[in-house]
Amino acid sequence: MDAVEKANAERQRRWSKDQKIGEGTYAVVYRGRELATGRKVAIKKIKVGQFKDGLDMSAIREVKFLRELKHQNVIELLDVFSSKKNLNLVLEFLDTDLELVIKDRSLVFLPADIKSWMAMTFRGLEFCHRNFILHRDLKPNNLLIASDGQLKIADFGLARDFADPGYKMTCQVITRWYRPPELLWGCRYYSTAVDIWSVGCIFAELMLRTPYLPGETDMDQLKTIFRALGTPTETDWPGHTKLPDYVPVGQFPKTPLRELFTAASTDCLNLLSQCLIYDPKRRISAKDALSHPYFFALPYPSHPSKLPKPAKKDVPLEEMDGNVEMASSGPGVKANPPNKLKRKHSSEDLSSRPVARRLDFSK
Amino acid sequence: MTATSTLESQPVASTSSQQSLYEASTQYRHWRFSPKQLVDMRYALNSDAVSAIRNAFENDSPGSSASVAFLSAQEEYLLVKLYVGKVSQLCAHFRFPEEVEATAVTYLKRFYLKNTVMDWHPKNVMLTALFLATKTTNHPISLESYASHIPKTAPSDVLDLEFLVAQSLGFDFAVWHPHRSLWGIWLDIQTLPDVSLGDLQTAYEAATKHVRAARLTDAEFIYTPSQIALACFSLASPTLASAWARAKFPSLPHPPVADVLGSIEAMILREGSPPDVEAVREVDRRLRLCKNPEKIVGSNAYNKKLQEKEKKAEEKRIRKAEAARIAMEEGDPFGNELAKKAVEELDDDDDDD
Incomplete structure (x- = not known):
């Protein structure tokens, strides 16, 4: 056996796949463990054999960026190995994700909790941007939550390095509800500001407990945005009418955020509004957001360990949560409305609950 | 050696602002060496390869390795260097951006810090390294159109080595140029x-x-x-x-x-100039005689190796089927402790999809 193959086999032997916990078009996710330590991990197996162009772009992006990024608020890639024609990513195991937390009606969010999640999101995102990486698919179910409450940005299947000036990028990125207006109008030269818009939408969703701008089609998305925030004028956003896919979508008045977010503090609404500024050049950066007065005003952010989490069920079901979503990342699911795949997984997995019980008790 | 192929054996990257972005990169952590380390690595790689291939020759027919003049580390290096130059020619043909070319060159050079040209000829590895680089730098083109521009090259020639190349790179795709x-x-x-x-x-x-x-x-x-x-x-x-x-x-x-x-x-x-073509041609001529026979499709040694692999896979399938059968007979689809263990052991494999 070649040295390279041998090294690969050695890496493979360090991990065990225990149970399938999710399946998407391009990947299967297993709960597994590091044999030497018993540490729980998620193993995402990407089926490569079926791609006619070899290793697919979303797998390559995910591996490329996660190999470089080590930060408390970015999911950690522990190892990569191949088995036959499959690529296996060993990721840290995370209990749940922000979408499930938001949807759990039994949980009450304090303003300090929301501040804590936002601080962790901005910290992770600032680190990505500092490393010249655009995430391009931020949404609550890509923000995973570890058992100690730390939030981790996950799913780098659509990420890319900043393009050089003059290089076009695709505007078909970011799940619709979290997609900024410049992309909806076909802008091909964009920046870190696209991720900030998504964070703004997540921020609002944490307060509302329901998606803030749920457009039904790309065209309706623009309407939904303008209904909420007013149609931009040339002063708000110079040059926007020159964007490639610009179409007028009607005149809507600006309503103050205060009318919808009645309980929010002034600092809070100020930061939110700065994330949702139409002109991408004037939208706040992740770095500046981290020193926004909101994060220094009372109440201080909750300690991650004190954040609300979905209750543990009688049966250990943590394998149903956050990592299931990772199975659905792949080129086939980019920019879909959220939830579709996850819901499907959850219901499919219902039938396998007895398996989980059985395997856990027999250990 | 500072380079390791597993993630865990590295020092934990601190996320403090004191550390430069470059020092956190895989390039710094896995692919930086002293000149002496480079020489030693190449020498060790070459001598391991020679003894492995000598064995392969001997297994095939005893005594056959005596007359073979294997390549030295320096000769391997020359051959790789020639193909580094060829990457540029190919990139000019495709009009790939400089980013693609530079990345492909790095991949090719890194590959031969882990592999020998006597196992994998740089002519083939170069094509795969370049194709992989188009994808990792965000300039993908379809495999079909890529292969169609290169004489005597089928899509499978490019794809067959992709996993090996990615593995040899330790999946460190990001390169700073x-x-x-x-x-x-x-x-x-x-x-x-x-x-x-x-x-x-x-x-x-x-x-x-x-x-x-x-x-x-x-x-x-x-x-x-x-x-x-x-x-x-x-x-x-x-x-x-x-x-x-x-x-x-x-x-x-x-x-x-x-x-x-x-x-x-x-x-x-x-x-910084391309090697003397005549000298490399001589190396390439000798390479034809000292190639690892186990890597030559159709050779006796290759077929033998293939048969061994198939036999192992077959045994595994039988064991797995047996374990599943026992589990069914017990009337419990999840099996008892023993059967479950047997299935688990085999399950890190991929016939389950």
């Missing part, structure tokens, strides 16, 4: 007072040529991209380069980076 640093220096110098933009442009173009020459050397394994870029600028215009360095370290009488420039410049001048 000197040509990017050079661009930054060029932008910086424009902000210095009293610089003639005409001179700067001439120097930049000459420096770009030196950066390309540096790709033929080991510079990227020993120095940082910005050190290499500055050395190239210094080769083109020592005055502008030192003006830039002084402006970067205004409080120091002597910019620290100046100390390494000399050795990088010498390396580029010494090794």
Whole structure:
């Protein structure tokens, strides 16, 4: 056996796949463990054999960026190995994700909790941007939550390095509800500001407990945005009418955020509004957001360990949560409305609950 | 050796702002060596390969390895260098951006820090490395159109080695290149007072040529991209380069980076040209006779190895089916402890999809 193959086999032997916990078009996710330590991990197996162009772009992006990024608020890639024609990513195991937390009606969010999640999101995102990486698919179910409450940005299947000036990028990125207006109008030269818009939408969703701008089609998305925030004028956003896919979508008045977010503090609404500024050049950066007065005003952010989490069920079901979503990342699911795949997984997995019980008790 | 192939054996990257982004990169952590380490690695790799291939010859027919003249580490290096040059020709043909070319070259060179040309010929590895680089740098083209532009190459020739190449790279796809640093220096110098933009442009173009020459050397394994870029600028215009360095370290009488420039410049001048084609042709001729027979499709040794593999896979399938059968007979689809264990052991494999 070649040295390279041998090294690969050695890496493979360090991990065990225990149970399938999710399946998407391009990947299967297993709960597994590091044999030497018993540490729980998620193993995402990407089926490569079926791609006619070899290793697919979303797998390559995910591996490329996660190999470089080590930060408390970015999911950690522990190892990569191949088995036959499959690529296996060993990721840290995370209990749940922000979408499930938001949807759990039994949980009450304090303003300090929301501040804590936002601080962790901005910290992770600032680190990505500092490393010249655009995430391009931020949404609550890509923000995973570890058992100690730390939030981790996950799913780098659509990420890319900043393009050089003059290089076009695709505007078909970011799940619709979290997609900024410049992309909806076909802008091909964009920046870190696209991720900030998504964070703004997540921020609002944490307060509302329901998606803030749920457009039904790309065209309706623009309407939904303008209904909420007013149609931009040339002063708000110079040059926007020159964007490639610009179409007028009607005149809507600006309503103050205060009318919808009645309980929010002034600092809070100020930061939110700065994330949702139409002109991408004037939208706040992740770095500046981290020193926004909101994060220094009372109440201080909750300690991650004190954040609300979905209750543990009688049966250990943590394998149903956050990592299931990772199975659905792949080129086939980019920019879909959220939830579709996850819901499907959850219901499919219902039938396998007895398996989980059985395997856990027999250990 | 500073390079390791597993993630865990590295020092934990601190996320503090003290650490430079470059020091957190896989390039710094896995692919930086001293000149001596490089020599030792290549020597060890070559001698391991020779003894493994000698064995393969002997297994095939005893005594057959005695007359074989295996390649030396230096000869392997020459051959790889020739194909590094060919990557540029191919990229010019496809009009790929410089990013793609530089990345493919790095992949090819890194590959042969882990593999021997006697197992995998650089002619094939080069094609795969380039194809992989188009994807990792966000300039993907379809495999079919890629292969159709290259004579005597089928899509499968490119794809068959993709996993091996990715594995040999340790899945470290991100690479930082000197040509990017050079661009930054060029932008910086424009902000210095009293610089003639005409001179700067001439120097930049000459420096770009030196950066390309540096790709033929080991510079990227020993120095940082910005050190290499500055050395190239210094080769083109020592005055502008030192003006830039002084402006970067205004409080120091002597910019620290100046100390390494000399050795990088010498390396580029010494090794930055393509190898003598005749000499490499001779190496390639000998390679035909000392190739690992287990890697030659259709050879006895290859078939034997293949049969062994198939036999093992077959045994595994039988064991697995047996384990499943026992589980069913027990009337419990999840099996008892023993059967479950047997299935689990086999399950890290992939017939389950």
